Every structure is written in structure tokens, then in C-alpha cells.
Amino acid sequence: xxxxxxxxLALKSLAGNKMRAFLTMLGIIIGVAAVIILxxxxxxxxxxxxxxxxxxxxxVLTVSVxxxxxxxxxxxxxxxxxxxxxxxxxxxxxxxxxxxxxxxQGNNEYSSSVKxxxxxxxxxxxxxxxxxxxxxxxxxxxxQKVCVIGSYLSKEAYNGNxxxxxxxxxxxxLTIIGVLEETDDSTEGSSDDLILLPYSTACKIGxxxxxxxxxxxxxxxxxxxxxxxxxxxxxxxxxxxxxxTIINMQALIDQMEEMINMxxxxxxxxxxxxxxxxxxxxxxxxxxxxxxxxxEIGIRKSLGARRRDIMRQFVIEAGTTSxxxxxxxxxxxxxxxxxxxxxxxxxxxxxxxxxxVSAGVSIFIGVLFGYLPASKASKLNPIEALRYE
Amino acid sequence: xTPIIDLRDIYKIYYMGDSEVRAADGVSLxxxxxxxxxxxxxxxxxxxxxxxxxxxxDVPTSGEYxxxxxxxxxxxxxxxxxxxxKTLGFIFQQYxxxxxxxxxxxxxxxxxxAGISKSKRSAMAKEALERVGLSDKLKNFPNQLSGGQQQRxxxxxxxxxxxSIILADEPTGALDSKTSREVLDFLKKLNQEGNxxxxxxxxxxxxxxxxxxxxxxxxxxxFDGDAGKAFEAR
Numbered sequence: 001x002x003x004x005x006x007x008x009l010a011l012k013s014l015a016g017n018k019m020r021a022f023l024t025m026l027g028i029i030i031g032v033a034a035v036i037i038l039x040x041x042x043x044x045x046x047x048x049x050x051x052x053x054x055x056x057x058x059x060v061l062t063v064s065v066x067x068x069x070x071x072x073x074x075x076x077x078x079x080x081x082x083x084x085x086x087x088x089x090x091x092x093x094x095x096x097x098x099x100x101x102x103x104x105q106g107n108n109e110y111s112s113s114v115k116x117x118x119x120x121x122x123x124x125x126x127x128x129x130x131x132x133x134x135x136x137x138x139x140x141x142x143x144q145k146v147c148v149i150g151s152y153l154s155k156e157a158y159n160g161n162x163x164x165x166x167x168x169x170x171x172x173x174l175t176i177i178g179v180l181e182e183t184d185d186s187t188e189g190s191s192d193d194l195i196l197l198p199y200s201t202a203c204k205i206g207x208x209x210x211x212x213x214x215x216x217x218x219x220x221x222x223x224x225x226x227x228x229x230x231x232x233x234x235x236x237x238x239x240x241x242x243x244x245t246i247i248n249m250q251a252l253i254d255q256m257e258e259m260i261n262m263x264x265x266x267x268x269x270x271x272x273x274x275x276x277x278x279x280x281x282x283x284x285x286x287x288x289x290x291x292x293x294x295x296e297i298g299i300r301k302s303l304g305a306r307r308r309d310i311m312r313q314f315v316i317e318a319g320t321t322s323x324x325x326x327x328x329x330x331x332x333x334x335x336x337x338x339x340x341x342x343x344x345x346x347x348x349x350x351x352x353x354x355x356x357v358s359a360g361v362s363i364f365i366g367v368l369f370g371y372l373p374a375s376k377a378s379k380l381n382p383i384e385a386l387r388y389e
Numbered sequence: 390x391t392p393i394i395d396l397r398d399i400y401k402i403y404y405m406g407d408s409e410v411r412a413a414d415g416v417s418l419x420x421x422x423x424x425x426x427x428x429x430x431x432x433x434x435x436x437x438x439x440x441x442x443x444x445x446x447d448v449p450t451s452g453e454y455x456x457x458x459x460x461x462x463x464x465x466x467x468x469x470x471x472x473x474x475k476t477l478g479f480i481f482q483q484y485x486x487x488x489x490x491x492x493x494x495x496x497x498x499x500x501x502x503a504g505i506s507k508s509k510r511s512a513m514a515k516e517a518l519e520r521v522g523l524s525d526k527l528k529n530f531p532n533q534l535s536g537g538q539q540q541r542x543x544x545x546x547x548x549x550x551x552x553s554i555i556l557a558d559e560p561t562g563a564l565d566s567k568t569s570r571e572v573l574d575f576l577k578k579l580n581q582e583g584n585x586x587x588x589x590x591x592x593x594x595x596x597x598x599x600x601x602x603x604x605x606x607x608x609x610x611x612f613d614g615d616a617g618k619a620f621e622a623r
Contacts, residue, residue, distance in 0.1 A: 005501065016489055299485045302446065303499040303546070304474020306467040383446050386485065 003316070010317035013289075014324075024285045025325030027278025028365065032329025032358045033336065034271035036350050040337035042264040044348035046257055053253045055191075059220045060124060061227055062096075062247040064212035065234070070243045074234065076199075079213050082233055089226050092120035092216035095199045099206035101170025103195065105157040111188070112153060114169055114195045116202020116210075124216045130154075132163040132178030139177075140198040145205075148178040151186045152193040169195065172205045223250050278325065279365040286318050286373035297377050298385025307378040314377050318370020319363055326362025330355055391458045392419040393553055393585055394443060399452035401438050401608075412438035413449065414608035420587065422553075425580040427588045427599035427616070435608035437558075440589045444477055444556050445469045457553060474503050478547030478555045482562035484539040486531040486546075492518065493527040496546045503550060517549040518542070521575065537568035544575065548584075555579065557588045561595060573598050593620060 014021040067073035076095050083093045097116030102109060121127075122134045130151070139146055147167065154162040162176045174197060184190040199210065217226045227248050234244045290297070297310055334350050341348025401413035412435045420426050430436040441447035442454060445461055446469070454462040461472055478499075479485075486495045496514040505513070518524055521541040531539055540560060547555050557576065561569035577598065580586050588599055596602050597616055604612035 012489065295485070296487050299487060300498065300502075301470060302444075302473060302479050302485075304470050304502040306470045306502070308467075309502060383441055386481070 003312070006312050006316040007320065009313060010320040013317055014321060020285065021321060021324075024282055024321055025278075025328065027274060027281040028322045028325030028362050029278075029329040029332065031271060031275030031278045032326050032362055033333035034274060035268055035361075036330060036333030036354055036358055037337050037340065038267045038271055039264060039354045040333070040348040040350040041340060041344075041346070042260055042267070043351065043354075044337075044341050044344075044346035046260045048346045049256050049260070050253055053249050053256070056249050057124065057214075057216070058250045058253065059217050059223065060249060061215045061217065061223065061230060062212050062249075063215065063230055063234070063244060064247075065244045067238075067243055070238055070240075072237055074237055074244075076210055076213075082230075083215070086226075086229060089218060089222060089229060090215050091218040092123045092214075094118035094121040094124055094214045095210040096212045096214060097199045097202035097206065097208060098211050099169065099197075099202050099208065101172075101206060102168075103153075104168040105153075105165075108157065110153060110157070110193075112150070112193045112195050114197070114202070114206075116199035116206070117196050118199055120216075121196065121214070124214055127183070128181040130179045130181050132176070134178055135196065135198050140200045143200050143204055144198060145172060145174050145201060146177045147174040147195050147197040148180060149176055149196075150180050150192040150194040151182040152188060152190065153195065154179045155186055156188075167195070169197070170205060174201075220250070223248060227251075275361065275365060279322070279369040282318055282322055282366055283369035283372060285321075286314060286370055287376070289317075290314065290373045290377040293377075294380060294385045294388040297380050298382050298388065301380070301382035302386060310378040310380075311374045314374030315367055315370045318374070319366040322366025322369075323359070323363045326359050329362065330358055333358070390421060392421050392455075393457055394418065394420040394587070395453075395455040395458075396442070397453040397455070399439075399442060399449045399454065401435075401442065401447070402450045411435075411608045413442065413452075416452075416605075416608070416610055418603060418610065418613070420554075420585065422585050423580070423583055425577070425586045425588070425600045426603060427590060427596035427601070428603045428605060429590055429593060429596040430605035432591060434605045436589050436591075436605045438608070439605060440556065440558055440587075443554075443587060444479065445472045470502075474499055474550070476553045478550065478552035480540070480543050480547050480555065480557040480560045482559035484531070484536075484543045484563070486539055486542055488531055491528050491530050492523065492534070492542050495531070495542060496549050499546065499550045514545070514549050517545040520548060521545045535568075536564050537571060540564060540568070540572055541575070544572070544579075548579070554585045554587060557586065559590055560588070561590075561592075569595075 065074055079093065083090055094117045099114040099116060101114060103112045103114065117135065118140060119135050119137050134148055135146065149162055149167065154160055158165055162179050165176050166173050167176060182192055184192050186192045203210065215226065215230065217223050227246055230246055235241060238244065300310060337348045337350050396416055396418040399413050399416040400411065403410040403412060416439060428436050428439060442449055448464065449462055452462065453460060456472065457476060464472065493514055496517055497510045500510040500513055515524065518527065521544050523538060523541055523545065526534065526538065531542065534542065561572055564572060573595065576586055576588065590596050597620060599616050602612065602614065602616050603610055
């Protein structure tokens with residue numbers, strides 16, 4: 001008897017008792033759906049977190065110095081000197097100054113974020129300009145009261161013709177010299193809602209210090225090494241690592257991914273238990289089925305069915321049951337993942353790998369747990385099986 | 390001429406607790422091609438054991454069994470299954486049709502296990518069903534047929550693979566006298582067409598329909614001869 005024949009027989013047998021077949025499958029359906037939903041949601045979450053952190057720059061090391069209480073300190077000149085000494089390692093540097101001050105244009109107020117940066121900040125962030133120019137070295141050197149604004153302000157306050165106009169930040173009038181291209185969706189509070197000015201000017205008008213320094217590495221593969229170089233430099237100055245912190249986005253992303261992966265493993269492991277229970281359910285029903293069909297097995301054996309014929313019939317029946325359960329589980333899991341993902345706001349479409357592995361596992365479970373009942377059936381004595389009432 | 394069935398000094402011994410039951414106690418029997426033999430005996434006489442051994446469903450404790458000249462007394466499970474499939478056609482008292490398969494599929498079963506192709510299987514099964522006069526019931530299920538019809542399906546199933554021997558175990562046991570008559574007449578007809586038939590029964594009047602009668606008691610053959618003489622001897 002061929003494989004296809006056995007498969008048809010299995011379908012017929014399942015169709016003969018639909019309710020029982022469905023209940024048998026339920027364990028597998030729930031297990032597979034749970035695994036797919038969890039894996040998809042976790043993968044969606046990882047993707048979301050990664051892209052969020054990548055937006056902040058994976059090639060950028062952010063260094064902040066808290067020299068309060070330390071006997072020595074490091075200022076922007078020191079950092080520029082350090083940057084020049086290591087110019088093969090870094091491609092750009094920018095001090096960052098956060099200015100808190102009311103943004104006003106005419107009588108309108110805005111809550112845009114205001115940042116003091118260097119002329120290389122544009123390269124670090126990968127900004128493009130729609131009009132005008134970016135902050136230059138001389139703007140910084142001479143404390144020029146100029147700024148570059150994001151696309152939100154340009155549209156909202158100047159109808160796109162911002163260059164040459166002025167804007168007030170904390171009472172200081174700044175001349176707009178450039179407009180950035182849209183990076184998000186040009187809405188209030190988005191990354192397009194910002195004002196950049198020379199960091200020297202920012203320190204002055206904000207009466208504040210440089211908060212941190214962004215180092216852009218030339219080669220992202222060297223980022224860990226670059227972090228080490230900065231660390232050594234600062235440690236030599238402070239003789240302690242209490243006075244500075246270096247944030248490596250890539251390392252953060254890696255850590256986050258590792259954490260999410262571990263969580264995924266744990267959750268999938270728990271969901272996997274329901275697959276195991278589903279498999280045991282299949283084994284249970286197959287054992288009942290073998291007992292119920294003892295006479296049929298006797299007839300088949302008397303007509304010349306060999307052990308492997310009977311074996312194949314029952315294993316394929318179990319495999320078909322769990323494969324069908326797996327299929328339904330995949331469909332349900334996919335639908336739920338997409339719907340849930342939508343609700344949370346992440347892309348949780350199951351990957352081909354997740355679907356493929358679930359399908360494979362569900363068939364494997366059916367065959368594994370179908371083996372024992374099938375083996376029992378195949379070893380029945382035909383004389384006794386025929387006599388069975 | 391080699392006999393189809395050649396049993397030589399067959400013993401089948403069961404142990405029930407301490408006591409020993411000799412279900413076959415030194416049976417020797419030769420059956421030739423084209424014979425119609427009835428094995429008759431009371432229940433517990435050992436005729437079922439004999440039928441199981443002849444039918445390759447069981448192996449003897451000792452003794453030799455040659456089927457078509459081949460020693461089949463010490464075969465393994467799957468080898469027995471192969472022999473049953475190729476050389477034996479079974480007809481049972483309870484018909485033993487599979488309820489969820491239709492008439493055609495039931496008849497095709499042994500051909501399926503013989504590995505015959507689908508189209509050929511279907512043709513052979515239809516031919517066998519035509520011989521028993523059930524060509525119009527191919528798609529019916531067993532529970533839609535009368536007892537007599539079901540038994541004819543099982544006869545067709547036994548015939549389908551062109552076996553050397555047809556082994557009928559109480560084929561009329563579950564039928565009324567009229568349908569019993571039909572089935573017996575049909576077996577006779579098959580025998581006239583050249584099929585070798587071994588009929589197992591407890592009923593003398595049924596056994597009388599055969600050409601040769603073998604009477605079993607306590608695991609031993611106590612009579613072997615013409616059907617006519619079998620009953621006048623008593």
C-alpha cells in the first residue's frame with residue numbers, strides 16, 4: 001500500500017468522526033498558534049526596538065562628563081584635541097547642548113527642541129538640507145546667532161520660506177540659515193520639530209554647559225575599540241570611571257536583542273508545552289482508535305496486510321491529524337499576530353521560518369506520538385483481532 | 390501430483406494453567422487441487438485451530454505444513470501475511486467487511502496489499518463482484534446490503550486475487566436457510582469452475598454438500614472420506 005493510499009485512508013477515517021478529530025487537533029492548534037503569535041510579536045518588538053535605536057545612530061558613541069567633584073575636567077577643546085589625535089578612528093564629532101527656552105515666531109509659540117551642535121552634526125545624523133546651508137565652523141567660532149530649523153517649523157511658521165527670517169529662542173533673535181529635509185512626518189513633537197544652532201551660541205544664550213559629545217566612528221566594526229580608546233583617555237584624566245559615561249548604541253541594541261531573544265525562548269518553551277500536551281492527546285485518541293478498530297486490523301491482516309502496512313496507516317493518520325491541526329494553528333496564529341501587532345503598533349507578520357518550523361514540528365509530533373499506538377496495532381495477533389467484539 | 394495442502398503430523402498444544410490442551414493432536418492431511426473438503430467437528434474439537442494453521446494465521450507447535458509445496462510451518466508474521474495475500478481467500482461467518490469502505494473498496498483490499506496498480510485492482514475487483522452477481526452495488530456500503538449480499542461481497546473479496554484455496558469458516562453461520570442454500574450453491578459452482586475449497590463447519594448437513602468430509606474430534610481426524618459415506622458410517 002502506497003503512501004498516498006494511506007493518506008487518503010487517514011483523511012477518510014478523520015472525516016468519519018469530525019468532532020473527535022477536531023478535539024484531538026485542538027491541542028496542536030492552540031500550541032502552534034501560541035508559538036507563532038509569541039515568536040511574531042517578539043520579532044516585531046525586536047525590529048521596532050532595533051530601528052528605534054538605529055535612528056539614534058549605531059555608529060555614534062555618546063560621551064557625557066559629570067566633572068562635579070572631580071579635581072580635573074575635560075572641555076570641548078580637550079575633546080577636539082583628542083579627536084584630532086585619533087582622526088583615523090572617528091569621522092565626525094559634535095558637542096551637544098540642550099537649550100531650554102521658549103521658541104517664538106511673531107506671536108506664535110512652539111515647543112520645538114533646541115540643540116547646540118557642531119558643523120559636523122549634519123554628517124553624524126545624516127541630515128539633508130532643502131534650502132540654505134548648515135552651521136559652519138566660523139558660526140561656532142564667532143558665536144553667530146544663526147540656526148537651522150526642521151521641516152515642521154518651516155512649514156508651520158514660514159510656509160516653506162524660512163531662510164533669511166528670524167526666530168526667537170529664549171528671547172534671543174536667531175537668523176534662519178537653512179531648513180532640514182523631512183526625516184519623520186513633519187508633525188509637532190516629531191524629530192522634524194527642532195532647531196539647531198552653533199554649540200558655542202547655545203552655551204551662551206542658554207547659560208549652560210555642553211551636555212555630551214557625539215563621536216561618529218569611521219568604521220562601525222571598530223565601535224567597541226573606539227569606545228575603549230575614549231574610555232582609556234577619560235580614565236587617564238579622572239583616574240576613575242565615576243565621572244563620565246559612554247553610551248554605545250550598538251551595544252545597547254545587542255543587549256536588548258539578547259534580552260528579547262531570551263524572553264522569546266522562555267515564552268516559546270511554555271507554549272511548546274501545549275504542543276507536547278497536544279501530542280499526548282493524539283496518542284491517547286490513537287490508542288482508543290486502535291482498540292476500536294481491532295477487528296478491522298484483524299481483517300486487514302488476514303487479507304495480507306504486513307506489519308508495516310498497518311503501522312503506516314496509523315502513523316500517517318496521526319501525522320495527518322496533527323498536520324491539519326498545525327495548519328489551522330498557523331492560519332489562526334498568523335491572523336492573531338497581525339491583528340495584535342496592529343493593535344500594539346508593531347509589524348508582527350510571522351516569518352516563513354516560524355511558519356515552516358511550526359508546520360514541521362506539528363507533523364513530527366503526530367508521527368512521534370502516533371508511533372506507539374501504530375506499533376501496538378501492527379503487532380496484534382490476527383486470530384484474536386478477528387475474534388474481538 | 391503434489392497436494393496443495395500437505396499437513397504432516399501437526400501438533401498444536403496450549404497450556405492452560407497446569408493442564409495441556411492438544412488442539413491439534415498429530416493431524417496429517419492432504420488436499421489436492423480442485424477438491425471441495427468440509428472439515429467438520431463440534432465446537433472445541435480443534436477445527437478452528439486446524440483452520441488457523443491451514444490459513445497461515447497460526448503456526449503449529451510441531452509438524453510440517455507444505456502449502457503449494459512450500460514449507461510454511463515456521464514463517465514469521467510478515468511472511469505469513471504474504472502467503473495469505475497470495476494463496477488464500479478467506480470467507481468468514483461474520484462476513485468481516487470493513488464498514489466504512491464501500492463494496493468495491495472492500496473487495497480491492499487484498500489486491501491493495503498485493504501492490505497491484507489502481508486501475509488493475511479496480512478491474513479485478515469488478516470482475517469478482519460480477520461473478521457473485523453484485524455488479525450494481527459497487528458504491529454501496531456493507532450496512533446497506535442484506536446478510537446474503539454481504540456474504541457474497543466477502544466471497545468476491547476472497548476470489549479477487551485468484552487464490553489457490555478458498556477457506557470458508559462457517560460461511561452460512563449467520564444466514565437464514567434460504568440464503569445459506571444460495572451461498573452453498575455458489576461455493577459448489579466455484580468448485581465446479583476449478584477452485585479448491587476448504588469449508589469449516591459444525592453442521593453435518595452443510596458438510597454433506599462437500600465432496601469430501603474430514604471429521605475432527607479432540608484434535609484428531611476420526612474420519613476422512615467421501616461425503617456420502619461420512620454420514621452413513623454414523
